[in-house]
Amino acid sequence: MVEVVALDGDDTLWHSESYFTLTHRRFAELLAPHAEPDALEQQLLDVERRNLALFGYGVKGFTLSMIETAIAVSGGTVGADDIATILAWGKEMLAHPVDLLDGVAETVEALARSHRLVLVTKGDLFHQESKVARSGLADRFEHVAIVAEKDGATYRRVMATVGVPPERFLMVGNSVRSDVVPVIDLGGHAVHIPYHTTWELERAVLPVTDDGDRVWELEDIRQLPALVAELSGTRP
């Protein structure tokens, strides 16, 4: 019996990774005089991984990591104009309109009629708050948790805040590592809805539970109300 449905933001409710992908492509073009695309991509990923413990997730850290990578792969010869271009991309990503995935608005609307909804989103506080506000969905959520990391401790805190045990908590998101695994580990339910692209550092294998009925994978968020209704013994 699911009482609280928690939803991830980036790449579950609204597009995010596709802007990163676009910026990666532009970055490869800009740095083409200094590095092969594959080597550049690998170097950027290494820099991001190394900086994660200091920067956390989000566009500002990504922008700083791009600048660091540009300086490194060019052997310190990259021009200030190129750095300025990278800075401008960072601002463009932060200012980008919030673009909901297909079917999100009506699905959230439908779920809100039968269940308590929570938004659990990771990344830069300021940018995420801005995205939540601009999404037009904020009113549908009983609680919005913007968190630095989606681990067991975070989900325990979210469940405590809304006063629900794991057995009545369902998390929905595109990241197996962040949205599925820690919730399953706590004894909750999770639905994985893959986005067409996944950041290297978020990749993981979908877990299999012993009791076999706590993890689901859906292709489209529009399939969610029917599943939730089934799990709750209600009609969609």
Added chain:
Amino acid sequence: MVEVVALDGDDTLWHSESYFTLTHRRFAELLAPHAEPDALEQQLLDVERRNLALFGYGVKGFTLSMIETAIAVSGGTVGADDIATILAWGKEMLAHPVDLLDGVAETVEALARSHRLVLVTKGDLFHQESKVARSGLADRFEHVAIVAEKDGATYRRVMATVGVPPERFLMVGNSVRSDVVPVIDLGGHAVHIPYHTTWELERAVLPVTDDGDRVWELEDIRQLPALVAELSGTRP
């Protein structure tokens, strides 16, 4: 009768602005070939003010603003090595040990014996969580709110979360603009404890309340338990 004492983090519990001041000084030295210190400082402030709506508060946004300023004041001639130096300062600021202000540890300890404590701190989520964890004070707080902006809506949300009306809420911090004014406007109590330096964008005039007994200014956080005891009709 004060029931909940809320404390600010940066420059109230631990040093923060002094690291920014140090970095400003280094920045002026680094850019000396390109700009006079006063003009540079003004330009950086303008860039920070303009970027605030996109970046919010915190070290990562500050680092990006320094890079943008360096490129602008040098007319695009600043070298990649100087940009790398600025990036390294940003990381240094993020990695810096948490350095509690004098008297903080024993004051928080004393307050926790008689009152419910809340931490309300602004800035980068990831960095603030890391500072709270490293401060050794986390256990003393019933609730830690890391917020993007300290305005009336934020304080209303914090009061709702801990279930306390403004009349029983006392906020303590070094920023008149962020820690005092919005709380007084809501009908709460506030104590201003100035830090030896205040960021230009946080400056404001201490409000005077009609009833004259909701705003206080203290020189040292060690004076706080006695004031709180007096306001609560208890002994420190």
